[in-house]
Amino acid sequence: MNIYEIAELAGVSIATVSRVINDSPLVSEKTKLRVRRVMEENDYTPNVFARGLGLNSMKTIGLVCPDVADNYMARAVACLERDLREYGYNCILYCSGYAWEDRRIAVRTILQKRIDALVVIGSSYADDDPDAERVEYIREAAKQVPVFLINGYIRGENIFCALCSDYEAAYSAASELLRSGRRKILFLSDSHSYSANQKRSGYEAALREAGVPVREDLVIYTRNRIDSVRDLLLEMPQLDADAVFATEDGLAAGVLKYAKRRGAAVPKDLAIIGYNNSELAVCCDPELSSVDSRVDRLCKIVIDSLKLRLNGKPVNDRVYVKGCLIRRMTTDF
Amino acid sequence: MNIYEIAELAGVSIATVSRVINDSPLVSEKTKLRVRRVMEENDYTPNVFARGLGLNSMKTIGLVCPDVADNYMARAVACLERDLREYGYNCILYCSGYAWEDRRIAVRTILQKRIDALVVIGSSYADDDPDAERVEYIREAAKQVPVFLINGYIRGENIFCALCSDYEAAYSAASELLRSGRRKILFLSDSHSYSANQKRSGYEAALREAGVPVREDLVIYTRNRIDSVRDLLLEMPQLDADAVFATEDGLAAGVLKYAKRRGAAVPKDLAIIGYNNSELAVCCDPELSSVDSRVDRLCKIVIDSLKLRLNGKPVNDRVYVKGCLIRRMTTDF
Numbered sequence: 273m274n275i276y277e278i279a280e281l282a283g284v285s286i287a288t289v290s291r292v293i294n295d296s297p298l299v300s301e302k303t304k305l306r307v308r309r310v311m312e313e314n315d316y317t318p319n320v321f322a323r324g325l326g327l328n329s330m331k332t333i334g335l336v337c338p339d340v341a342d343n344y345m346a347r348a349v350a351c352l353e354r355d356l357r358e359y360g361y362n363c364i365l366y367c368s369g370y371a372w373e374d375r376r377i378a379v380r381t382i383l384q385k386r387i388d389a390l391v392v393i394g395s396s397y398a399d400d401d402p403d404a405e406r407v408e409y410i411r412e413a414a415k416q417v418p419v420f421l422i423n424g425y426i427r428g429e430n431i432f433c434a435l436c437s438d439y440e441a442a443y444s445a446a447s448e449l450l451r452s453g454r455r456k457i458l459f460l461s462d463s464h465s466y467s468a469n470q471k472r473s474g475y476e477a478a479l480r481e482a483g484v485p486v487r488e489d490l491v492i493y494t495r496n497r498i499d500s501v502r503d504l505l506l507e508m509p510q511l512d513a514d515a516v517f518a519t520e521d522g523l524a525a526g527v528l529k530y531a532k533r534r535g536a537a538v539p540k541d542l543a544i545i546g547y548n549n550s551e552l553a554v555c556c557d558p559e560l561s562s563v564d565s566r567v568d569r570l571c572k573i574v575i576d577s578l579k580l581r582l583n584g585k586p587v588n589d590r591v592y593v594k595g596c597l598i599r600r601m602t603t604d605f
Numbered sequence: 606m607n608i609y610e611i612a613e614l615a616g617v618s619i620a621t622v623s624r625v626i627n628d629s630p631l632v633s634e635k636t637k638l639r640v641r642r643v644m645e646e647n648d649y650t651p652n653v654f655a656r657g658l659g660l661n662s663m664k665t666i667g668l669v670c671p672d673v674a675d676n677y678m679a680r681a682v683a684c685l686e687r688d689l690r691e692y693g694y695n696c697i698l699y700c701s702g703y704a705w706e707d708r709r710i711a712v713r714t715i716l717q718k719r720i721d722a723l724v725v726i727g728s729s730y731a732d733d734d735p736d737a738e739r740v741e742y743i744r745e746a747a748k749q750v751p752v753f754l755i756n757g758y759i760r761g762e763n764i765f766c767a768l769c770s771d772y773e774a775a776y777s778a779a780s781e782l783l784r785s786g787r788r789k790i791l792f793l794s795d796s797h798s799y800s801a802n803q804k805r806s807g808y809e810a811a812l813r814e815a816g817v818p819v820r821e822d823l824v825i826y827t828r829n830r831i832d833s834v835r836d837l838l839l840e841m842p843q844l845d846a847d848a849v850f851a852t853e854d855g856l857a858a859g860v861l862k863y864a865k866r867r868g869a870a871v872p873k874d875l876a877i878i879g880y881n882n883s884e885l886a887v888c889c890d891p892e893l894s895s896v897d898s899r900v901d902r903l904c905k906i907v908i909d910s911l912k913l914r915l916n917g918k919p920v921n922d923r924v925y926v927k928g929c930l931i932r933r934m935t936t937d938f
Contacts, residue, residue: 335698340673341683350674353700362718365668365698367686385695498887525888532890554831555858557865557890 273314274429275584282310286584333361333578334382334417337393338370343521343550344567348393348422351571359579361388370396370463376409383416389578391420395467398424398433418581420574422567424466425590432581433590434573436565438467441595442474445545445563446517448597450482452605454515454543457484459491460501460527461519468519471547475517494523501526506533514542521546521553524560528602544602558601566593606647608917615643619917665695666911667715667750670726671703676854676883677900681726681755684904692912694721703729703796709742716749722911724753728800731757731766751914753907756898757799758923765914766923767906769898771800774928775807778878778896779850781930783815785938787848787876790817792824793834793860794852804852804880827856834859839866847875854879854886857893861935877935891934899926 279286284307291299292307299307310316333356337345353363364385368378375397382390390413399407402425413419414430421433449457459475461468476486490513496504501523505511518524524546528538536542538558546553546562553560570593577587599605612619617640624632625640632640643649666689670678686696697718701711708730715723723746732740735758746752747763754766782790792808794801809819823846829837834856838844851857857879861871869875871891879886879895886893903926910920932938 332697339683340686341680343676343679346676346679347674349698350672350700353673353698357699362715363698364665365682365686365696366690367683382695498884522884529890551831551855552884552888555885555888557861 273316276586278307278310278314278316281314282307290584329388330386331361332385332387333363334366334385334387334390335363335393336366336368336375336378336382336390336397338368338375338396340365340367343552344548344565345393347567348571351568352391352393352575355571355575356578359575372406379409379413383413387417388582389418389420391422391574391578392424393422394465395424395470396463396465397421398426398466400466400469402427418578420578422570422574423565427589431589432574432577432587434570434577435590435592436467436567436570436595437592438470438565438595439474439477441563441565441597442471442517443478444474445597446475446478447482448603448605449515449517449543449545450478450484452543452603455484456487456490456513457515457517458511458513458527459517459519460523461491461493462495462497462523463519464493471517471519496526497522498526499529502529502533505530516542516544518545519547521548521550521560521562524562524602525552525556528556528558528560539602539604543604545597546602549598553598553600556602561598561600561603563595563597565595569593606649609919611640611643611647611649614647615640623917662721663719664693665697665718665720667718667720667723668696668698668726669701669708669711669715669723669730670698671701671708671729673698673700675727676885677881677898678726680900681904684901685724685726685908688904688908689911692908705739712742712746716746720750721915722751722753724755724907724911725757726755727798728757728803729796729798730754731759731799733799733802735760751911753911755900755903755907760922764922765907765910765920767903767910768923768925769800769900769903769928770925771803771898771928772807772810774896774898774930775804775850776811777807778930779808779811780815781936781938782848782850782876782878783811783817785876785936788817789820789823789846790848790850791844791846791860792850792852793856794824794826795828795830795856796852797826801852804850808850829859830855831859832862835862835866838863849875849877851878852880854881854883854893854895857895857935858885858889861889861891861893872935872937876937878930879935882931886931886933889935894931894933894936896928896930898928902926 275286275289279289292304340346340349366378366382368375407426410426411428414428419431423435425433479486516527524544527544531538531542546560549562549564553562573591580587608619608622612622625637673679699711699715701708740759743759744761747761752764756768758766812819849860857877860877864871864875879893882895882897886895906924914920
């Protein structure tokens with residue numbers, strides 16, 4: 273049962289339902305009684321919608337991300353803040369760090385700030401399973417305000433997700449590497465987030481489809497960046513790869529430095545694909561091929577959904593955007 | 606006349622003065638009367654301090670920067686937000702853009718949000734002249750809440766500034782280039798901000814001291830980055846430089862690309878120094894020498910000052926931090 277059905281059953285507009293929830297003096301006692309009876313009869317919890325309709329609003333949106341110094345998240349925050357400000361909303365920013373408990377605290381804390389909606393940036397807030405118990409805190413939050421996820425999928429009422437199709441992008445990048453003759457493709461990741469897991473699944477699917485075995489020794493996880501990635505790989509003399517698919521440009525930049533130190537020609541001996549198409553990709557020499565994960569587009573979708581939602585209109589609970597490989601000098605196809 | 610003197614004259618603590626300003630029921634009417642009389646006799650305007658002492662507080666700090674997608678500002682926001690959160694404060698973020706009028710609107714808007722203090726990030730909010738009329742809006746803001754500037758200097762009551770000594774850093778970088786035999790040093794800047802102007806003054810001072818003429822054709826301003834900087838320089842066939850001092854790493858990365866395209870050996874034919882010591886500097890090949898402008902240190906200083914100020918303690922109105930050149934592969938000294 274949602275606010276639209278309540279409105280229909282009670283024979284009033286959704287704005288009136290919202291006003292009843294907020295006990296607005298603009299609604300007659302008679303109407304209030306009727307609407308409340310319909311809500312009770314249908315076991316409708318009004319909290320979910322009480323705030324979302326611009327009544328009693330502080331005109332404030334909560335933004336939560338693990339780390340705004342990360343280029344991807346900085347771009348997202350900049351884009352969201354600018355568009356929300358133009359729309360008359362201020363942003364409260366909370367950077368949670370990556371630990372699960374800290375993410376939970378972040379969401380709980382920011383909800384106390386009388387926000388109209390919550391935007392959660394980065395797939396580390398989601399789980400591979402959209403129904404997982406460990407993301408229950410997001411569903412709890414969505415009982416108070418609409419929640420918008422950038423690049424993660426959590427199933428639940430009042431939760432709206434905009435995602436890059438990382439599985440397809442990774443599948444397609446790995447397939448291209450395979451078509452160009454590579455057989456030993458290293459998967460290099462900085463995270464076990466929803467998005468990173470999607471990328472790994474896409475990579476593995478491409479390998480399986482090409483009849484190439486998925487090798488555990490060609491899957492590496494590290495939180496290092498650039499120089500430290502180079503050093504990490506240099507310390508693995510047994511490493512034998514002819515291509516690298518990295519889930520982030522900072523990793524790929526480190527691979528490039530590793531290749532140079534090892535005297536491996538790029539892309540001939542070692543093809544490299546990064547992810548996010550950041551400024552780092554253009555700074556590298558040779559310039560890095562990288563998957564554009566369309567963060568600006570995801571933000572635009574969230575802004576559009578948020579405007580619809582705050583006006584009481586229906587919103588898709590999930591929108592996918594296609595990532596696309598930007599070919600530069602570290603690939604030869 | 607400040608709050609400490611009022612407290613002394615009235616024979617009460619500054620906390621009591623603050624409570625009187627906020628008309629707290631914790632203070633007796635008799636004491637209120639006495640404190641108010643001292644304030645009146647000394648023509649003391651309480652607004653400046655009314656909020657800073659944690660009474661009637663929303664525990665919220667306003668952060669204003671031109672663009673959080675900029676690496677320097679993202680690092681500052683991440684650092685400030687983390688430390689303020691640990692200290693029990695939330696952050697409202699407002700990105701103003703670079704236009705003067707937009708910066709003014711940003712400060713005016715965020716002041717309406719019941720913030721306890723305002724932190725202004727980036728030297729584009731300051732002026733070369735710390736007493737300039739055009740930064741009066743910052744002094745106006747400081748009448749309502751304490752204002753903290755990261756890397757700018759504005760003189761005024763209740764304004765506290767943490768700065769990198771950009772003049773000295775630029776002077777020292779240019780001097781090193783001169784000592785290594787360079788005589789045609791290009792100054793490349795993306796801004797006319799307070800900080801950029803300090804850098805230019807330091808650069809010119811080093812040249813003058815070495816008896817090398819300051820040439821207008823060796824001073825270039827551009828808002829471009831990386832590839833676009835390369836293209837801009839390639840379109841200047843008359844350009845004749847043996848070194849470049851860039852006010853930002855994104856510019857220096859473009860110079861490196863230009864050198865490569867022109868077949869100039871780096872650093873032999875063209876030495877390059879960037880600024881901010883960002884990840885871009887490490888991504889470049891050869892890695893970029895860059896001045897570390899100590900943004901994390903500046904943030905720590907602001908946090909410490911802010912804690913003191915919000916506890917009614919005296920704070921230095923200006924603290925300088927030394928920038929230092931990180932020598933990598935684009936210089937040979």
